Amino acid sequence: MMLQQEIKALKKEKNAVILVHNYQLPEIYDVADYIGDSLELAKKAVQTEADLIVFCGVDFMAESAKILNPEKKVLLPVLEARCPMAGMVDIRGLENLKKRHPDAAVVSYINTYATTKAISYCCCTSANVVKVVNSLEHEKIIMVPDQNLALYAQRFTKKTIIPWDGYCYVHHQQFEPEVLQQLKLDYPEAEVVVHPECPPEIIDLAHAVHSTSGMMKYVKNRPGTEFIIGTEIGLIERLKRECPDKIFYSANGTSATCWQMKKNTLETVYQSLKEEQHEVTVPETIRIEAQKALDKMLLYS
Known part of the structure; x- marks a missing residue:
């Protein structure tokens, strides 16, 4: 104290x-x-x-x-x-991908470094990715670095999304569909709420998919009292504080943790x-270009 x-x-x-x-x-x-x-x-x-x-x-x-x-x-x-996922973007590889798809807009997740944002058309977050993708005039989108976020966005657009081969080690590796299916059987009254960084097979088992703050709002507004949460354990700790009358279980059965x-x-x-x-x-030349991508993101928020 x-x-x-x-x-x-x-x-x-x-x-x-x-x-x-x-x-x-x-x-x-x-x-x-x-x-x-x-x-x-x-x-x-x-x-x-x-x-x-x-x-x-x-x-x-x-x-x-x-x-x-x-x-x-x-x-x-x-x-x-x-953030390990932010480090999964290879700038030279991204530049080459842009050359192969010159008509595509690069949308970089905010979970990227300034150097990546600087060569991107726009940024997005898990909360606004669908809105960003559908708001752009481009019909083809290169999305870095999270493949799962790209696959999630693809569900809500007719545009072509080219995903980068990156992922969040917490959401991609610490949740398994078999474990989640068993939890749903163990707690049949619980709603499953997961993060869009989770793999498609986890998202398919969820009742709702939201960013972390979206999860907060969802849980607070739902009449139910039991929830299975598919994201990092920190959010569950916050949910317990702000919704003490409700019960929360981690979607991996124990606790999904980002040690970073x-x-x-x-x-x-x-x-x-x-x-x-x-x-x-941040070097000023990189900062100026990166800000353009972030400003577009905020415009679509």
């Missing part, structure tokens, strides 16, 4: 804002100014009047905040909190804020 109070005092002293992704440790929620998914936090990064942004998430999220706020200092509590997200702790948040360390920077 003392450390949380010190963090809050430092925020006031430094005119800082702490943006926290849904997958963070529960104790970090207590010092957050805003908690949300990638789209919500991108919007908050644009709206904030703070001089200093501490982003409790993984590296591409802090990069996106810096792209949208070049005049502000953006800190990532732990530099090693890196869990590298941030109260101690690292405090140290980063106190020393203003681990500043995230």
Whole structure:
């Protein structure tokens, strides 16, 4: 409790804002100014009047905040909190793919690095991917890096989507249809709500598919009291806090965990804020091009 109070005092002293992704440790929620998914936090990064942004998430999220706020200092509590999926994009390979499909628009998931965003036409998030794809004038879309998000979007458009061979190791590898089918038998009254980064065979077993914040809204508005959740365990912790009258089960039977997200702790948040360390920077030439893709994304949100 003392450390949380010190963090809050430092925020006031430094005119800082702490943006926290849904997958963070529960104790970090207590010092957050805003908690949300990638789209919500991108919007908050644009709206904030703070001089200093501490982003409790993984590296591409802090990069996106810096792209949208070049005049502000953006800190990532732990530099090693890196998203493996964002690193699955090979820039040279993407450039070659663009040459093979010159009439296609590159739509990069926000879960990408600035260098990827800079050569993309538009960005998207799991919350707005379908809207983005259907809003573009292009009939062919190259989508990077998440193959499962691309396959999910393809369900809702007549356009041709060319998926990149990337994935989130949590959603792609930690959920199995056999386990989920058994959970549905064990808890017949429970609704299954999963993230669009899950493989198609998991999505086919779900009652609803949403981004993390979409899951929050869905669960809060449903009359049922039992839910099987197909995403990282951090969201279940938040759901338990905000919906104490409801029961939640992980769709993998135990707990699906992103160890990169869990590298941030109260101690690292405090140290980063106190020393203003681990500043995230983006070369200006890359930032300008990446911002164009992010601005289009926000336009379609």
